[in-house]
Amino acid sequence: MSxxxxxxxxxxEGQPHEVAAPTDMGMNLMEVVRSFELVPEGTIGICGGMxxxxxxxxxxxxxxxxxxxxMDEEAMLAEAFYVKDNSRLGCQIPITPDxxxxxxxxxxxxx
Numbered sequence: 737m738s739x740x741x742x743x744x745x746x747x748x749e750g751q752p753h754e755v756a757a758p759t760d761m762g763m764n765l766m767e768v769v770r771s772f773e774l775v776p777e778g779t780i781g782i783c784g785g786m787x788x789x790x791x792x793x794x795x796x797x798x799x800x801x802x803x804x805x806x807m808d809e810e811a812m813l814a815e816a817f818y819v820k821d822n823s824r825l826g827c828q829i830p831i832t833p834d835x836x837x838x839x840x841x842x843x844x845x846x847x
Contacts, residue, residue: 741835745772764826798837
């Protein structure tokens with residue numbers, strides 16, 4: 737049985753999108769943003785989701801519980817632009833039933 741979670745994603749132009757993200761496909765937040773084409777192709781997931789580029793950086797708006805940040809993610813965010821206290825890499829957030837109601841805003845694209 738497929739279970740989708742409802743996630744609100746604000747794109748880089750400030751437009752909100754309500755998406756139903758599948759929890760049974762092993763996807764992460766970066767892949768959801770890419771699959772729903774919420775940012776221009778080629779501007780997200782440049783490293784393939786390896787926490788090595790920060791192109792999928794987002795700001796967590798809701799108080800939805802997330803997995804702890806790993807060292808690779810912390811190191812990448814320490815070098816990224818536009819980092820805030822609520823920054824996370826979308827590629828490091830797996831889509832699980834616990835993400836129901838998650839709200840995020842995509843960080844500006846690095847130039």
